[in-house]
Every structure is written in C-alpha cells, then in structure tokens.
Amino acid sequence: MTVLHGMTWEHPRGYDCQVAASQEYARRTGVEVRWEYRSLQAFADAPLAELAERFDLLVIDHPHVPRAVAEGVLAPLDGAGHDDELAALAADAVGSSHASYRHGGRQYGLATDAAAQVAAYRPDRLPAAPRTWEEVLDLAAEGRVLWPCKPIDAYSTLCTLAANRGTPVNAEPGTFLPEEDALSVLDLMHRLCEQVPSWCLDANPIEVAEALSTDATEPWAYAPLLYGYSNYSRAGFRPHRLRYVDMPSGPRGVAG
Known part of the structure; x- marks a missing residue:
C-alpha cells in the first residue's frame, strides 16, 4: 500500500x-x-x-x-x-x-472550506443577535459579549471594520490606512475591548466558540466578529448550540 x-x-x-x-x-x-x-x-x-x-x-x-x-x-x-x-x-x-x-x-491548493467573519450567539440565552454596534456595546456592558482579539484576530477585525466603512486597507498604494479612518475603527475596537473579559486579548475564534458553547455559569451569549466554525451550530457537537448570523450593521450594512 x-x-x-x-x-x-x-x-x-x-x-x-x-x-x-x-x-x-x-x-x-x-x-x-x-x-x-x-x-x-x-x-x-x-x-x-x-x-x-x-x-x-x-x-x-x-x-x-x-x-x-x-x-x-x-x-x-x-x-x-x-x-x-x-x-x-x-x-x-x-x-x-x-x-x-x-x-x-x-x-497550488484546493479550498476545503470558505471563511468570512460573522457573528455568533447562544439562542438559549439571547432571543436575537444585536443588529448594530451600539446594541453590541450595550450588551457588552452587561458582561454578555466575548470577542476574540488576540493580535491576528484584532487585525482581522480592523480590516473588516475598515472595509465596512468604505475605506478598505491598502486602497491607496503605499498607505495601509489613513490616520482618520484608522482612528475611527480603533475607537470602536477599544470601546468593545474595555467591555469584554481580559482573556479575550489572547483568544482566537475557536476559544471563544468553545466558551460560548460549553459554559454553564457565565452570562456570555454573543460574539460580534469571529469565523464561522460550523461544527458549533450542529446538534450534539457541544453542550450548547451556537447560531451564526451576520456581523453587526455598520455604514455599509453588513458588507466588508
């Protein structure tokens, strides 16, 4: 063989x-x-x-x-x-x-999946996902939001939010993101970061999905931006099923 x-x-x-x-x-x-x-x-x-x-x-x-x-x-x-x-x-x-x-x-390769940033929530703890970032921040103030923001995932969020504003990174040759556009995105990221558990700073999307789908004591119910690992939406994969939905709406709706 x-x-x-x-x-x-x-x-x-x-x-x-x-x-x-x-x-x-x-x-x-x-x-x-x-x-x-x-x-x-x-x-x-x-x-x-x-x-x-x-x-x-x-x-x-x-x-x-x-x-x-x-x-x-x-x-x-x-x-x-x-x-x-x-x-x-x-x-x-x-x-x-x-x-x-x-x-x-x-x-040079074959796609075994497709990845895009989405939101996820626990339907048993939250009747519906927030639709806007202000709603996300309100829910985060209640201690119910997780967000994977270790450096590589914070970078992914920055790119997504910049594109959602209509100012994608590297749109101008030689400029990653103009300062004014970057500050607007970073302000939202900082406001969210202040409201989520400190361990999120070292967490990737899988670790957040694990916490949301297995925890029985904390009030965590929602993550606004992570990748859609569909296993967690299947019955029996973890104690609690997640539901994946669109990211919160921004200047261009859910685009970006």
Missing part, C-alpha cells in the same frame, strides 16, 4: 474531516494518508518550507501561497491531467475560496 503523510491543524474541522475522507480514499484507491496536526496559531504563522520537507500533503491557509511558491515548496495542481476537475471545483466554489489558492496563473 502507498502511504502518504499529511499535516493539518488541531480541531475537528481541520483534522477529523481529513481522516474521514482519507479512509474512504484508501478504500477506493489503496492509498493511505496518515494525518498529523499542528496548532491553529502554527497553521496561521508557521512557514511551509520545513513542513514541505516532511509531508506529502498540507492543509494550509491561502496567504501562505505566494511565499511558498517563491520557495518552491508547493507543486502546481493544474496541467497534471485534472484540469476539468479543477474547473468544476472553481465553478462550484463559494466566493473567491478556490481562486485564493491561485498564484501566478497556476493553482
């Missing part, structure tokens, strides 16, 4: 699905894939060159693609006899999920 070694990230969404798919693949082809996993932080930060020396298959985040291509650690998937299948995947993809793994006219 041919054995391949794969590296993914540490969560049922990143690991369990790969294992299940590989079991079916082995049944059909006789090719076994043995998966290992790394932390979510390593998934976001760690360079791929070292992993590519040790593993045949990698589950990666799309921002890594340009550097990995420049270092020659990823093999292009197009031009290898499967272009019809790639075209079908591109046509069936959500938004830019398939295209985000394309670089320099070549395809």
Whole structure:
C-alpha cells in the first residue's frame, strides 16, 4: 500500500474531516494518508518550507501561497491531467475560496472550506443577535459579549471594520490606512475591548466558540466578529448550540 503523510491543524474541522475522507480514499484507491496536526496559531504563522520537507500533503491557509511558491515548496495542481476537475471545483466554489489558492496563473491548493467573519450567539440565552454596534456595546456592558482579539484576530477585525466603512486597507498604494479612518475603527475596537473579559486579548475564534458553547455559569451569549466554525451550530457537537448570523450593521450594512 502507498502511504502518504499529511499535516493539518488541531480541531475537528481541520483534522477529523481529513481522516474521514482519507479512509474512504484508501478504500477506493489503496492509498493511505496518515494525518498529523499542528496548532491553529502554527497553521496561521508557521512557514511551509520545513513542513514541505516532511509531508506529502498540507492543509494550509491561502496567504501562505505566494511565499511558498517563491520557495518552491508547493507543486502546481493544474496541467497534471485534472484540469476539468479543477474547473468544476472553481465553478462550484463559494466566493473567491478556490481562486485564493491561485498564484501566478497556476493553482497550488484546493479550498476545503470558505471563511468570512460573522457573528455568533447562544439562542438559549439571547432571543436575537444585536443588529448594530451600539446594541453590541450595550450588551457588552452587561458582561454578555466575548470577542476574540488576540493580535491576528484584532487585525482581522480592523480590516473588516475598515472595509465596512468604505475605506478598505491598502486602497491607496503605499498607505495601509489613513490616520482618520484608522482612528475611527480603533475607537470602536477599544470601546468593545474595555467591555469584554481580559482573556479575550489572547483568544482566537475557536476559544471563544468553545466558551460560548460549553459554559454553564457565565452570562456570555454573543460574539460580534469571529469565523464561522460550523461544527458549533450542529446538534450534539457541544453542550450548547451556537447560531451564526451576520456581523453587526455598520455604514455599509453588513458588507466588508
């Protein structure tokens, strides 16, 4: 039997699905894939060159693609006899999920999911999610809001809020964000940060989803911006189900 070694990230969404798919693949082809996993932080930060020396298959985040291509650690998937299948995947993809793994006219990865920032809440504790940021801040003042704002996730929030204002980052070459636009976004982020538990400063979206879906004593009921790990909306995955909804409305509604 041919054995391949794969590296993914540490969560049922990143690991369990790969294992299940590989079991079916082995049944059909006789090719076994043995998966290992790394932390979510390593998934976001760690360079791929070292992993590519040790593993045949990698589950990666799309921002890594340009550097990995420049270092020659990823093999292009197009031009290898499967272009019809790639075209079908591109046509069936959500938004830019398939295209985000394309670089320099070549395809270096396949989208296994699609990610966008959304809000989440506990329906058993909150009849409906806040619709505006002022409503979010009012709920946060009651101690009922969590927000994953470790640096990489605070950065994601900043980018989302800036785009929601109609002033996306890097809109002007050489300028990340004009000072006036940045201060408006940072003011809202600071106001929210003052109202959430201090541990949120070190929390990622999964840790917030875990707290919302498992805690039985704290009043936490809502998170305004995190990524939609759909496992938490499924019956039986955790003691309490989450419901994912649109982010709070801003100057451009829920766009951004």
